[in-house]
Amino acid sequence: MATHEQLTSTSSRSILDPTISTEEKSSKDAVPSTALERKAEDAGITTSKLNIGTRRSALAVIQAEMVLKALQKVHPEIEYEIHAMATMGDKNQTTALHDFGAKSLWTHELEAQLLEGKLDIIVHCLKDMPTQLPEKCIIGCIMEREDPRDAVVMKTKSEYKSLAELPAGSVVGTSSVRRSAQVKAKYPDLKFKDVRGNVGTRLSKLDAEDGQYACLILAAAGLLRLDLGGRITQYLDSKTPGGGLLHAVGQGALAIEVREGDEKTMHILSELADQDATLAGTAERSLMRMLEGGCSVPIGVETTWIEKGKLLMKAIVVSLDGTESVEAERLGEILNVKDADELGWTLAQDLVEKGAAKILEAINLNRPIIKEGGGA
Numbered sequence: 573m574a575t576h577e578q579l580t581s582t583s584s585r586s587i588l589d590p591t592i593s594t595e596e597k598s599s600k601d602a603v604p605s606t607a608l609e610r611k612a613e614d615a616g617i618t619t620s621k622l623n624i625g626t627r628r629s630a631l632a633v634i635q636a637e638m639v640l641k642a643l644q645k646v647h648p649e650i651e652y653e654i655h656a657m658a659t660m661g662d663k664n665q666t667t668a669l670h671d672f673g674a675k676s677l678w679t680h681e682l683e684a685q686l687l688e689g690k691l692d693i694i695v696h697c698l699k700d701m702p703t704q705l706p707e708k709c710i711i712g713c714i715m716e717r718e719d720p721r722d723a724v725v726m727k728t729k730s731e732y733k734s735l736a737e738l739p740a741g742s743v744v745g746t747s748s749v750r751r752s753a754q755v756k757a758k759y760p761d762l763k764f765k766d767v768r769g770n771v772g773t774r775l776s777k778l779d780a781e782d783g784q785y786a787c788l789i790l791a792a793a794g795l796l797r798l799d800l801g802g803r804i805t806q807y808l809d810s811k812t813p814g815g816g817l818l819h820a821v822g823q824g825a826l827a828i829e830v831r832e833g834d835e836k837t838m839h840i841l842s843e844l845a846d847q848d849a850t851l852a853g854t855a856e857r858s859l860m861r862m863l864e865g866g867c868s869v870p871i872g873v874e875t876t877w878i879e880k881g882k883l884l885m886k887a888i889v890v891s892l893d894g895t896e897s898v899e900a901e902r903l904g905e906i907l908n909v910k911d912a913d914e915l916g917w918t919l920a921q922d923l924v925e926k927g928a929a930k931i932l933e934a935i936n937l938n939r940p941i942i943k944e945g946g947g948a
């Protein structure tokens with residue numbers, strides 16, 4: 573099996589890499605187009621290749637490798653190649669991200685390559701996917717979920733472990749309004765400051781000698797996949813003593829995007845799908861779709877399988893300053909995607925009836941905002 577190094581070096585020579593010359597692109601190493609492969613198949617040549625697209629961050633590449641390994645296990649006869657691309661979102665860490673239109677800036681370039689047939693699948697964090705995908709692009713599968721909770725990472729050598737221990741005025745690093753608004757409501761003495769960049773960049777900002785942050789709040793899943801689980805000092809959820817928070821829609825789950833109608837790839841992906849993660853993810857995205865009205869809103873969720881087929885779903889909508897919030901929960905019998913969709917939709921209705929509309933309206937008037945940093 574290829575090592576991390578080999579995979580990464582292959583991906584750096586991808587035809588998708590805009591920095592390499594045309595000459596190089598047409599060399600024998602160039603990736604054959606899907607159309608060419610089909611011709612090969614028609615001719616009875618059994619080469620079959622699956623091109624995997626991902627963003628270029630360390631976490632994104634590790635995630636693509638996880639998918640590659642899972643695919644290799646079920647289809648060892650297929651050849652796989654990872655193509656890691658810098659997206660608009662990666663290139664614009666500082667500009668006003670909202671000018672590009674919410675989440676799609678992390679996915680647009682990859683989707684263009686998918687539709688052209690240069691990629692067959694794109695590996696995403698479900699959390700970073702817009703609720704409305706571009707035409708002809710669909711989610712092919714949602715894989716087994718990693719821990720969906722948020723986690724606290726203290727500055728190295730800190731004497732503290734939890735948010736409750738931090739002295740008044742300590743600065744918590746997060747660019748997510750969902751996180752800061754929920755935490756602010758429970759720990760009014762803490763301060764919040766934006767922190768941008770990939771997980772690695774954020775951690776180095778945290779640990780810098782002259783750094784201003786006491787801790788960061790990050791998704792546990794990303795840290796665990798990067799083998800940085802050891803840095804987690806506290807997990808946050810609805811049951812955290814002193815007050816935790818509800819995680820982002822889709823957090824912790826990987827989703828694979830495919831071209832609509834690409835039955836061959838869909839068939840391959842069906843073996844990677846996880847039923848529980850698919851249904852919980854569907855319910856969470858249905859709730860978000862109902863509430864966002866085209867805008868990014870701080871919504872937290874928590875979905876727990878109480879027993880097989882019984883999903884408990886909690887949700888919160890918070891005002892930007894954390895002073896107002898509306899919470900609701902529902903237990904649903906969820907046996908299929910339709911049930912999951914309905915649970916999310918109904919819980920969204922509950923939130924609106926409890927007054928979420930007022931918070932959402934204020935946020936819509938206050939546009940633009942960014943929901944999550946997106947910088948996995």
Ligand SMILES: NCc1[nH]cc(CCC(=O)O)c1CC(=O)O
Pocket residue numbers: 697698699700771789790791792793794822823824825826944945946947948
């Ligand atoms: N905001 C970016 C992002 N998108 C997905 C993850 C984590 C991995 C996941 O949710 O699957 C992260 C990092 C973070 O929020 O700490």
